[in-house]
Amino acid sequence: MTYPALAGRTAVVTGAASGIGAATARLLAAGGAAVALLARRTDRLEELAAKITAEGGTALAVAADITDQLSVDQAAATVHRVLGGVDLLVNAAGVALPNPAELGRSDEWTRMIDTNLTGTLRVIRAFGGDLVAAGGQDRAADLVNISSVSARTAFPAFAVYAATKAAVTHLSASLRTEYGPRGVRVSAMEPGLTDTEIVGHIDNAELAAYLGTAMRTGPVLSAEDVADLIGYTVSRPRHVNLSHTLVQPTRA
Numbered sequence: 001m002t003y004p005a006l007a008g009r010t011a012v013v014t015g016a017a018s019g020i021g022a023a024t025a026r027l028l029a030a031g032g033a034a035v036a037l038l039a040r041r042t043d044r045l046e047e048l049a050a051k052i053t054a055e056g057g058t059a060l061a062v063a064a065d066i067t068d069q070l071s072v073d074q075a076a077a078t079v080h081r082v083l084g085g086v087d088l089l090v091n092a093a094g095v096a097l098p099n100p101a102e103l104g105r106s107d108e109w110t111r112m113i114d115t116n117l118t119g120t121l122r123v124i125r126a127f128g129g130d131l132v133a134a135g136g137q138d139r140a141a142d143l144v145n146i147s148s149v150s151a152r153t154a155f156p157a158f159a160v161y162a163a164t165k166a167a168v169t170h171l172s173a174s175l176r177t178e179y180g181p182r183g184v185r186v187s188a189m190e191p192g193l194t195d196t197e198i199v200g201h202i203d204n205a206e207l208a209a210y211l212g213t214a215m216r217t218g219p220v221l222s223a224e225d226v227a228d229l230i231g232y233t234v235s236r237p238r239h240v241n242l243s244h245t246l247v248q249p250t251r252a
Contacts, residue, residue, distance in 0.1 A: 005235040007032030010086050015093030017044035019196035023227035024090050029057030036079045038064040066093050066119030076126035086127045087134035090144045091120045098157040098207050109160050116164035135183025142185045142234040145172045149192040185241040187233050192248035194221040219249035
């Protein structure tokens with residue numbers, strides 16, 4: 001589905017190299033938004049940008065590591081130079097590294113916190129001023145943070161990941177009290193199990209096999225399902241803010 005209300009908007013999507021981020025970028029571009037694609041994998045970004053361009057859209061591939069402040073700052077400078085101010089930001093970058101907490105994998109804890117929470121904050125700081133400026137001009141302005149069903153439902157071995165996503169959900173609710181009065185909608189999206197590259201990041205063979213089987217055989221969302229919901233959310237009339245959405249497979 002396409003959303004005509006997206007025409008003329010300028011969006012930034014993090015995690016755009018795959019999964020929800022890539023699907024969201026394509027949907028926004030199909031609706032007429034100019035989209036900056038942010039992620040670490042340059043080859044994936046350039047491939048996606050070429051697809052969007054071939055489909056008649058506008059896309060800018062910008063290599064960025066959201067765990068690195070300088071990288072985020074440089075990416076923001078590139079986006080502003082090429083596309084101008086941003087009125088739509090989708091924080092889809094994230095990583096899930098499940099393991100029992102008792103293993104004490106502080107390397108994984110640090111990576112998840114720095115990507116899922118602090119990385120999200122870095123990007124918001126880089127583009128938040130743009131959103132406020134758009135809202136101040138009575139234009140649509142949206143901040144969408146991708147959280148997870150894990151923010152509210154406990155799963156074994158996902159304790160730290162769940163904690164980072166619960167933080168993203170609460171961060172979004174708190175930011176809404178700051179940005180909402182200035183015309184910026186803030187939305188937290190909590191998808192259930194979604195068919196993405198999550199399994200490829202897991203070094204626990206048993207958990208990877210379990211999730212891989214769940215992806216193949218169980219009820220699961222597609223990245224396009226979540227992207228469509230994001231498109232719907234940011235296309236509502238400006239006075240309507242779908243601030244918190246939990247989406248799961250019907251049979252889950």
